Structures are given as C-alpha cells and as structure tokens.
Amino acid sequence: MSIRQISVFVENKQGSLVKITDVLASESIDLRAMSIADTQDFGILRLIVSDTDRALEVLRKENCIVTETAVVGARLRNEPGALATVVRVLSENGINMEYMYAFNGATPHHAYVVLRVDDNDKVEALLLDSGIKTITEEQVSEI
Amino acid sequence: MAERYWQKEIETASREEIKAIQDERLVKTVKHVYDNVEMYRKRMDEAGVKPEDIKSIDDLHKLPFTTKQDLRDNYPYGLFAVPTKDVVRLHASSGTTGKQIVVGYTKHDLDVWDEIAARQLYAVGADENDFIHVSYGYGLFTGGFGLHGGAGKIGATAIPVSSGNTDRQITILQDFGSTVLCCTPSYAMYIAEQVKAKGIDPKTLPLRAGIFGAEPWTEEMRHQIEEMLDIKAYDVYGLTEIMGPCVSYECSEQTGMHVNEDHFIVETIDPDTGEVLPYGTPGELVFTCITKECCPFIRYRTRDIGVLTIDKCSCGRTFVKMTKPKGRTDDMLIIRGVNVFPSQIETVLLRMGYSPNYKIFVDRVNNTDTLLVQVEMTEEMFSDTVTKIKEHEKALEGELRSLLGIGADVQLVAPGSIERSMGKAKRVEDKRKLIGG
CATH class of the missing domain: 3.40.50.12780 (ANL, N-terminal domain)
Structure with missing residues (x-):
C-alpha cells in the first residue's frame, strides 16, 4: 500500500539544490510533495514525484546520491483536527515516527500526510481502523 | 605463470655475491665523488674520512649524509661529478x-x-x-x-x-x-x-x-x-x-x-x-x-x-x-602533538566503504589544532533519515579516532566534488602555516 519517496543528498553549498531541481524540471518530472531535512553539514531533500523510476534514473545520471524509501501516505479531510487524529492514533499505539510532512491535493477537500515509520503495514492498518484512508502509489499520480 | 626476470643472474644472486658487488662499487664511487665534487671532498675531510678508509659497505656509516638542502645549496650543477659535456x-x-x-x-x-x-x-x-x-x-x-x-x-x-x-x-x-x-x-x-x-x-x-x-x-x-x-x-x-x-x-x-x-x-x-x-x-x-x-x-x-x-x-x-x-616525513602532519599520515586516513575510509577521494583540512582554533576530513558521500552510506547518516558519520569518526589517536571531524560532501588529480594528489590543506608565518 505504501508510496515511494525519493531522498536526495544535498551538499551544504551554494547551487547544490538548484542542480537537483533543474534536472527534474528539464525532464518534466512533477513534484507532488517535498520536504528538506537540514543539518549543519548537509541536507536531505525528500520528494514524492509523478514518475519515481525516471526521477531516480536522471538524478543518478547526474551523479546525485539518491535512495528510495517506502512511506505511508494518508488522505485526510482538509479541516481542523484532521492531523491531530493521525498523530493521536500513532501516539496511543506507541508508534515511533521518524518524520512527517503534509501537502494539499488538487481538490480543496483533501490534504495528504506522508509518514516515515518503521512498520508501514501496521500503521496503515491502525489508520484504517480509525477511518483514515491511505493512498497507493497509483493514486499518487492522480493527486 | 613462471616467474620471469630481465636479468636473472643478478636479480637472484646470493647475498654474498650482492655484497661483493656493492663493496667494489661503493669504493669506486666514493673515490669518484671525492675527486670530483667539492662538497663531498670538504665533508669527508671535515669528518676525517679518506676514500681509502672505505673498504667495503661495512664502512658506509662513516660517510656523511646528503640531504635535499645540499642539492638546493649547490643548485644547479654543483654536485655533478662529471663535466656537463658528458651530461645528456x-x-x-x-x-x-x-x-x-x-x-x-x-x-x-x-x-x-x-x-x-x-x-x-x-x-x-x-x-x-x-x-x-x-x-x-x-x-x-x-x-x-x-x-x-x-x-x-x-x-x-x-x-x-x-x-x-x-x-x-x-x-x-x-x-x-x-x-x-x-x-x-x-x-x-x-x-x-x-x-x-x-x-x-x-x-x-x-x-x-x-x-x-x-x-x-x-x-x-x-x-x-x-x-x-x-x-x-x-x-x-x-x-x-x-x-x-x-x-x-x-x-x-x-x-x-x-x-x-x-x-x-x-x-x-x-x-x-x-x-x-x-x-x-x-x-x-x-x-x-x-x-x-x-x-x-x-x-x-x-x-x-x-x-x-x-x-x-x-x-x-x-x-x-x-x-x-x-x-x-614531509607529508606527516603533527596534530595536537600526534603524528598523522594521510595514508592512515585513506586506510580507514576504504575499509569503511568510502571513496579514496578525500581532503584533509588542518587548522588552529583557539590554540588547538583541528582536523577535518572531507569525504564523498556514497549511495550505500546515504539514507532518508538524518539519524542513520549521523550514525555512519559517527562510526567513521570513531574509527579515525581509534587509528589516529586523535579526534577528527568528518564532513560528507557530494560525489565528484573533491578535486581529482592527474598527477600527485594534493590531500592536505594545512591552514596553520598561514598564522604568524
């Protein structure tokens, strides 16, 4: 059920991010969601894209360091309290979350959350039990 | 494949044969430099050694050393033992x-x-x-x-x-x-x-x-x-x-x-x-x-x-x-009083799966030497989480510390970003030399 996320190593140097976004732009790869984790030395750019395989290929060709991770994508109603429900479910069940980020869909009614956890299947089951839908890789391209 | 030699006789000679050749050639060479190079004649005279005193390689230790500085002091042709017409x-x-x-x-x-x-x-x-x-x-x-x-x-x-x-x-x-x-x-x-x-x-x-x-x-x-x-x-x-x-x-x-x-x-x-x-x-x-x-x-x-x-x-x-x-000994760095060779750092990097392209920066901050090693990130060491990358970085720093005996900071940089060398690689930038000349 999980969705595919690409992470790219970003050196802490002027121009390193531009190189990555330019590569994706020139290949007409659409970004669905992104977030950056930064440390003193380097950053990790995390992306959900329209065509994961091609993005991986072109980034590697440009000598970028990339890795792919399966993450959970949850679809929420775009209203106050929706995210709180998700976080509560995880917390109550003792799920440790590495990171998360959110994005809006094309329609105004839904928002999406990307969750990086250890056990995707378990988390998806817990969310479904609480009435929260998760999305598949195929659905990503429809967002 | 059978071992092949260009000159089997000498390359596999007995130790006695090799010593006999060295004895004879050393005696001849010492006479040659004494007769033809002023520096050697002066040095040997000062040390009280005559060419006749050198009878075999057992007498080698009696002769003074030659250093790079001697070559600089006698630049360009001062140490040549033959006239330049014989130099090709x-x-x-x-x-x-x-x-x-x-x-x-x-x-x-x-x-x-x-x-x-x-x-x-x-x-x-x-x-x-x-x-x-x-x-x-x-x-x-x-x-x-x-x-x-x-x-x-x-x-x-x-x-x-x-x-x-x-x-x-x-x-x-x-x-x-x-x-x-x-x-x-x-x-x-x-x-x-x-x-x-x-x-x-x-x-x-x-x-x-x-x-x-x-x-x-x-x-x-x-x-x-x-x-x-x-x-x-x-x-x-x-x-x-x-x-x-x-x-x-x-x-x-x-x-x-x-x-x-x-x-x-x-x-x-x-x-x-x-x-x-x-x-x-x-x-x-x-x-x-x-x-x-x-x-x-x-x-x-x-x-x-x-x-x-x-x-x-x-x-x-x-x-x-x-x-x-x-x-x-010229490449050896003395950092916080400890001798460090760049080759030791290379050993650790390769053992841990990093690329042998690295650069060492030495500096002095608040009167303490600092050592920073720039290493290129590899796909194997990369992860989507900061924790994992920091773990790899820590492991590398730990290995460096145990091998070098001093702490080093590691900075992970993009692949290909460290300059490649077509000749001898320049691995070290010692900024300490700039301070106070």
Whole structure:
C-alpha cells in the first residue's frame, strides 16, 4: 500500500539544490510533495514525484546520491483536527515516527500526510481502523 | 605463470655475491665523488674520512649524509661529478616546499635507468608483446621517461600518453590495446571511476597490470583499483634525486618492492639521531648510488619512512625488500602533538566503504589544532533519515579516532566534488602555516 519517496543528498553549498531541481524540471518530472531535512553539514531533500523510476534514473545520471524509501501516505479531510487524529492514533499505539510532512491535493477537500515509520503495514492498518484512508502509489499520480 | 626476470643472474644472486658487488662499487664511487665534487671532498675531510678508509659497505656509516638542502645549496650543477659535456639529460623536481632541485644523467646513467625499469616491467609479466601506456607526466618530472625507457629496453610498445585528458586516456586504453598502465595511484583511481561512469566493462579492456607510484598509497586502495579495472596493481618506488621511478620494484608476490641493490645501497636510519637501524625496524630510507656517474649521491636521506626485509621472496629475487613507504616525513602532519599520515586516513575510509577521494583540512582554533576530513558521500552510506547518516558519520569518526589517536571531524560532501588529480594528489590543506608565518 505504501508510496515511494525519493531522498536526495544535498551538499551544504551554494547551487547544490538548484542542480537537483533543474534536472527534474528539464525532464518534466512533477513534484507532488517535498520536504528538506537540514543539518549543519548537509541536507536531505525528500520528494514524492509523478514518475519515481525516471526521477531516480536522471538524478543518478547526474551523479546525485539518491535512495528510495517506502512511506505511508494518508488522505485526510482538509479541516481542523484532521492531523491531530493521525498523530493521536500513532501516539496511543506507541508508534515511533521518524518524520512527517503534509501537502494539499488538487481538490480543496483533501490534504495528504506522508509518514516515515518503521512498520508501514501496521500503521496503515491502525489508520484504517480509525477511518483514515491511505493512498497507493497509483493514486499518487492522480493527486 | 613462471616467474620471469630481465636479468636473472643478478636479480637472484646470493647475498654474498650482492655484497661483493656493492663493496667494489661503493669504493669506486666514493673515490669518484671525492675527486670530483667539492662538497663531498670538504665533508669527508671535515669528518676525517679518506676514500681509502672505505673498504667495503661495512664502512658506509662513516660517510656523511646528503640531504635535499645540499642539492638546493649547490643548485644547479654543483654536485655533478662529471663535466656537463658528458651530461645528456636533466630532470628536476619542483618541490612544493622550496627551490627546485636538478639532477643530470650521463649516457651510462640512462642505461642503468632503462635497465632497472626493464626489471620492473618483466617483474609484472610484461615483455615485447605488451603495450605500455605511460600516463605519468613527461617533462622535467622523472615519472614519464622512466617507464618509457624501460619499455624501449624490453622491446615493448611504449604509448607516451602523459598525464591529463582522461577521456583520451580511456579512448587509448580501448583503441590502442594498452596492457600495462603506468601512473600515480590517485590518477589510476580517477581513470577507473571514469571507466565506470562511461559504462565500460573493464573486462573488455586488454589492460591487465598497472605500475603505480610517485605518491604514498594503501593496500586498500590497491584492492579497489584492482577490482575496478580488473587488473593486478603493482607498486613502484623512486625519486628524482636517486634516479626516478624503479629504484625499487614490486614482483608477483605484491608484498613490497625489491631494491636494485647492485645500483643502490639502502639503509634505514632513525630520522632524529641518524643511527642505522636493523632490518624490520621502521625508519627513514637512505640510498647510496653506486653506479651513477653524474649524480652518485652518498647516503641520501629520502625522508620516506619504510621498513626493510630480507626474508625469502616467493618470486626468487634476493634483493632486499622495502615496504610501501608510509609517507614522507614531509607529508606527516603533527596534530595536537600526534603524528598523522594521510595514508592512515585513506586506510580507514576504504575499509569503511568510502571513496579514496578525500581532503584533509588542518587548522588552529583557539590554540588547538583541528582536523577535518572531507569525504564523498556514497549511495550505500546515504539514507532518508538524518539519524542513520549521523550514525555512519559517527562510526567513521570513531574509527579515525581509534587509528589516529586523535579526534577528527568528518564532513560528507557530494560525489565528484573533491578535486581529482592527474598527477600527485594534493590531500592536505594545512591552514596553520598561514598564522604568524
């Protein structure tokens, strides 16, 4: 059920991010969601894209360091309290979350959350039990 | 494959035979420099040593050392033992730390050089059927001409590519059918990376051996080059002051380099006291040239730290073997009072799966030395979480600390962002030298 996320190593140097976004732009790869984790030395750019395989290929060709991770994508109603429900479910069940980020869909009614956890299947089951839908890789391209 | 020798008789002579040759040649050389080089005559007179006092190599320790500074002080031709009309070639070493030094060669000297380079080529299994691809720089630097001369001697086909233009190097490796590559280990590594980047399967290249030297490198790097280029990688040692490459040469056993003892006497000394050390003890390598006509330097201090061994070698050669030098005393960094060689850092990086492209920055902050090692990130070490990457970074810092004995900071940078070298790699930036001159 999980969705595919690409992470790219970003050196802490002027121009390193531009190189990555330019590569994706020139290949007409659409970004669905992104977030950056930064440390003193380097950053990790995390992306959900329209065509994961091609993005991986072109980034590697440009000598970028990339890795792919399966993450959970949850679809929420775009209203106050929706995210709180998700976080509560995880917390109550003792799920440790590495990171998360959110994005809006094309329609105004839904928002999406990307969750990086250890056990995707378990988390998806817990969310479904609480009435929260998760999305598949195929659905990503429809967002 | 049966071991092959260019000059079997001398390369496998008994230790007694080798000593007899050295005794005779040393006596002759000492007389030659005393008669023809003012500095040696003065030094020996000052030390109260007459040429007649040197009867065998057992008397070698009575002779004064020669240093790089002596070459600078007598620049350019002050130490030549023959008139310049007999000199047919000059080479020079730029030296990053001071004035360049110049050495001359007579026809005879060049013959000796070709001969020892021929021994090296035969020791790695090359002969007249081979294509010797020389990517050492041609010019005043001795690297290019040394192996080039050896190739001519054995009747192989020399390809004098010189260094640089890596795309062209690779085209030549493919089209000309190079079988033996000669260059610095760091350039071999760069060529290997580019071969991989171009998607060329190394197995499709006729290349089967490499002769790499002119800078310190590690066993780990040897294995990596061997794997990436699908070749056997051999070490070679030499320095301009003594001859150039092939002063000592590696054989099929790949456990150290045989010193051409019929041309050079090698000793190890304590760099602080000058005391001669026994075989097996690490010390500064000191060479005495016993067949050269123009620049037969006596007890030349190389500042290279190495170990000599006389154990029986499986290749059958009987010349003393020297280990791969750990580094020049010049390259050694003293950080917070601890001696650090860049090669130690390289060992750790390769052992832990990082690329051998690295740069070391030394600085002094608030009167404390700092050591920063820039390392290129690899896909294996990368992760989507900061925690995981920090774990790898910590592990690397821990390994560095345990091997070096001092703490080092690690900075992970993008692949390919550390400058590649076509010749000798510049690994260290010591900013401390800028402070207070």
